[in-house]
Amino acid sequence: MIVPVILSGGSGTRLWPLSRKNRPKQFLALVGNTTLFQQTVERTQKLGDARSPIVVCSEDHRFTVAEQLQELGLGGSSILLEPAARNTAPAIALAAMQARQNDPEAILLVLPADHLIGDETSFVDAVKRATPLAAQDWLVTFGIRPEAPETGFGYIKRADAVSDSGFKVAKFVEKPNAEAAAQYVQSGDFDWNSGMFLFKASRYLEELEKHSPAIYTATARVFATAQPDLDFVRFDKASMIEVPDDSIDYAVMEKTDRAAVVPVSCRWSDIGSWSALWEAADKDADGNAMQGDVIALDTHNTLVRTYERHMVATIGLDDVVIVATPDATLVAARDKVQDVKKIVDQLSSAGRSEHQAHRQVYRPWGSYDSIDMGERFQVKRIVVKPGSVLSLQMHHHRAEHWIVVSGTAEVTCGEKVFLLTENQSTYIPLGVTHRLRNVGKVPLELIEVQSGSYLGEDDIVRFEDVYGRA
C-alpha cells in the first residue's frame, strides 16, 4: 500500500567538484558501489509490500534516473519530469496526484534522493511504526534523534504521544544557534527535521489545499497537462512556472494540526557538505576517509577522493578535504567546505563549465569523455550501451575518425551501413550524415578523433533520434 516518492530535484553543488549540475550528488556512488538515489530506492523496497517508486526529477536528469532505476530492475516506475524547480511542496503534490489517480487510499513515503541512512533496519522499522498513524490521517515526519547539537539542521519539538511511537508535533524550529541547539539536545524533546514523510496522498493534498490553496490550485493545473511518454510523465512548463515556490514545511507541515513525528535513530546524514560525508564515511585509525589510489603520511581526519589512473599523496595534513576529478581538484579546510558554493558561483559568473558539467558526459545512449584537446582537434572516448544508438547526425565543421577498441559498432556513413569491430576504424568526412549503433551484447567503446576548425558540442544537426532530441 505504500508508494515511495523519491524527490530527486537537488542540484547538489555543495559536493563540487564531484557533484555538478549535470550529475548531482544523488546520482553518484558517494558511499558504497551504488548511488545515493539507488540506495534510497532500494531502501523503499525493503518495506513489506512496497510498490515501485514515483520519482520526481528535473527533465535534465531523466535519462540518468531511468538508467539507474533500470539497473535496479525497476524499469516501469513513474518518473515525473519537473519542467521547472518549484521546491518540495509542489513536487510532492504532483506525486500525490499521480498516486491518488491509481489508488485513492495510497500512502506516500516521501524521501529525498540524496540522504544516507547507515542503519536501514531501524529506518524500515520506523516506517512500519508510522504506517498506522498515516492510515489515521496523520502527516508523519521522521525526526532523527540528534547525535550532536548540530546547527545545520532544523529541529522538531515533540508534544503528546499519539501512538506507541509517534508524537504530535509541538513546533518546527529553524536552524538554531549553538546555544539553542545544545539546549534542544539536552531537553530530549527535540529531533532533527529530516525531510522524510509518510502520509496519505489524499490527506496531503487536502491539507495543501487548506493551508496553501495557491500552490494546490496551480499544481493541479500543471497535473492536468500530464503527458505520459514511456516511463516519463511530462508537464507543461508555462503552467509549472506559475506555481509558487515553497517547501512542504512552510506550505503544510508548520500549519496543519495533523503533523506527527516518529523519532528514529538510524545513522542518517543529508551529506550536505564534504565535511558531512567525512562524518558519515568509514574511517581508518587516523580518522581518514580515503577512496582511490592514496598515499597518506602523517595525515589525520582528512577526506581524499581521487579518480582512475590518478594517485594523491598527502603529507602532514589535518582536517582537510581533497577531491580530485579529471578536470578540477578541490583542496579545502574541512571546517570551510561550505564555501565551495563560492567557488561554484565564481565559475558560473566567469562563464566556465566546471561547475556544471564533468569531463565525462552522460547521454541516454552511454557517455563520452574528452580525453585530449588541441587547437584543431579533440579526442573522445565514447561508450555506447548494448542496443543503444546515437542520433542520425551531421557536423558542419569537423570530420571524425572512429577506432573501435571494444565491442561491435554498426556504422551508418552517408548511404553505407557496415559493421566495425575491435581494432577496426572508419572516417566520417565533414558534412556527411552518420550514425553509430551498438548492435552487440557488450558495451561498445571507441576512440573518436575530431579534426576541424570548430569543435563545439553545438555543431550538430540531428535528423533522427530515438531519444526525441532531433
Added chain:
Amino acid sequence: MIVPVILSGGSGTRLWPLSRKNRPKQFLALVGNTTLFQQTVERTQKLGDARSPIVVCSEDHRFTVAEQLQELGLGGSSILLEPAARNTAPAIALAAMQARQNDPEAILLVLPADHLIGDETSFVDAVKRATPLAAQDWLVTFGIRPEAPETGFGYIKRADAVSDSGFKVAKFVEKPNAEAAAQYVQSGDFDWNSGMFLFKASRYLEELEKHSPAIYTATARVFATAQPDLDFVRFDKASMIEVPDDSIDYAVMEKTDRAAVVPVSCRWSDIGSWSALWEAADKDADGNAMQGDVIALDTHNTLVRTYERHMVATIGLDDVVIVATPDATLVAARDKVQDVKKIVDQLSSAGRSEHQAHRQVYRPWGSYDSIDMGERFQVKRIVVKPGSVLSLQMHHHRAEHWIVVSGTAEVTCGEKVFLLTENQSTYIPLGVTHRLRNVGKVPLELIEVQSGSYLGEDDIVRFEDVYGRA
C-alpha cells in the same frame, strides 16, 4: 678563458611529483619560461669571454641536455655522459680533464644545474672578482651571504682576506643546528656553502691527485676510455663503477690549503624542496605562489601548481603545497615537504612508476603522452619534432592506428612509404615493420590508438635508429 662546467647529475626527487628521475628538476621550467638548466647555462654566457659549457650528466638525460642546449643555440657543447653517478669530485675531474686537453690554462666555473639565482648581475660580478684568485691558483668557492640562520645548508668560515673580495677559507662546517646557525649568522664570518666553484682545471686536478689520489687515478682511467659521439662523450661503465663516490668538498676543498671564498649576495636558492621554491617564487598579497588555473579562497602562504586543462580550487588553507600533475597530485603541509622523499621511496619499493616517469615521456625525436588506457587499448598523443624520425620498428602484440592532427608525416609501413597530413589516418598491423618521420617544418602531432593483448613499452623490436637505440 672561463669554461663553464654544468653539473647536471641530480635526480631531484625532492620536487616530486613535478620532478622525477626521468626528467628531474634541472630540466623543468620551475621559475620563468626556461628550465633551471637553461638558466644556469645562460648565466654563464653573461661572463665576458665565456666558452660554450661542458655539461656532465647521466646517460639517461643526454637527449634532454642536447635539446635544451640546442634551444639556446649552444649545440656543439661538450656533453660528458656519466655511465654511473659518482658524486661531484669525479664529475668535476672528468670535466677538468676534458677542458685541460683543449687549454692547459683553462679556468672552470663549476655550477650545479639546478640552482636559482635571482640577482645575476651580482653573481657575474662575483665571478669577475674571483677570476684573479683562480688565476693565482686558488680554488675559489662562492659563499652566499646568509639571509637567515638556515639549518639546511653547510657553512664556510672566512679567514684572512687574500684579495679585495676573497678570503682564505678557515673551515667548512656541516649543516648546523639552529643555535649554531644563529651564531654563525650573527658573527658575520660565515657564508652558505653553495657548491659553486672557480678554479684552474689543472690546479683542481693537482689538488685532487694530492688529497684523494684514488679518485684521481680511477677517474683518469675512466677519462682514457672517452669516446666522442657527436656532442656526446661516452666513458666505459666498468671503469666508472671503480671510481670512489665522493664530493668535491670532502675530496678536495676541506683538505687543500688553497681554498678561498668569495662572498656574494645574489638571491641564491638550491630549490631543495617545495618550500624553498615557495620562498624563491614571486608571491601575491596573500603570500601565495600560484601557477596555472587556480581559484583560491581564504588561502595564505600556499604554493599551487597545476597543469593544462586542470583547475585547482582551494579554500581556507595556510602554508600548504599543492602540486597537480596528470597522474599524481601532492598535497602537503609546507613545513613537512621534506617527507616527499618517503613518498618517492614508497612508490619505488611498491614497484610503481610515478616516482620515475611522467605521464608525458620525452624521447630524442619528441614526446608522447598516454592520454587514455583500457583493458586492451591505449591512446597516445605523439609529438615529433621537425626533421626527426622514430626508429624502424615492429611490435609483436599490438596494432596501431595513427591519425595526424597537425603537421605532415612520412609513414613507412612494410614496403610502402607515403605522406600523411592533417586529418588523415593509417593502420599499422601487428607484426609489420614501420617508421614515422616528420618531414615538415612544424611539429607533427598525431593520435595513436594501440590495440592488443599486451601494450607494454618493451614490446618493440628496433631495426634501425638514428639515435643508436637499435
